[in-house]
Amino acid sequence: NAGVMQNPRHLVRRRGQEARLRCSPMKGHSHVYWYRQLPEEGLKFMVYLQKENIIDESGMPKERFSAEFPKEGPSILRIQQVVRGDSAAYFCASSAQDRTYLYGYTFGSGTRLTVV
């Protein structure tokens, strides 16, 4: 079991470009959560998805950010027209059951986005 896989590990984008972050959940897991971690800060919830469904996106900025988890393939977090304030570590976590049971998350290694 390869665990939660995120790629790329590091991503550098110029202001105004698009950033696409990918997350493949653990085998057998169908629930994916995205968190953002700013330097010296805790993790902030962004979005919770199941296959082909966004369950809760209450933590997502209203503009420029979107997420999907298609039937086939990884979950994608997309940030359009990136700005310097988007520079952060983005962590994906997966679980086998929905968060109503909260058995704890398994996090991926994260994608460190740097906007220059």
Place this chain on the structure above:
Amino acid sequence: GENVEQHPSTLSVQEGDSAVIKCTYSDSASNYFPWYKQELGKRPQLIIDIRSNVGEKKDQRIAVTLNKTAKHFSLHITETQPEDSAVYFCAPGYSGGGADGLTFGKGTHLIIQP
């Protein structure tokens, strides 16, 4: 939403001594109380968790205690070792579903002095 605070923000202890980190939360509906450890540049990893029907849980050198009435829970690390140096996050949540995922505290930097 849940308001989570951790204290202290930085804790320095001598190797071999004990460390205690406290997490206070605001949502009385919370019934799941995990602690995550994050080493520099690495992913957060669950190290111990407790549910509200239990007051204390221990796993070797680490333990978590819960005071639901006062709405706080604490991480205890005994006989600290250099590899315990990391940032520790609490992340209370509840199993009734709702709008948010786990709400993480801002973290506590634990420094083990040799």
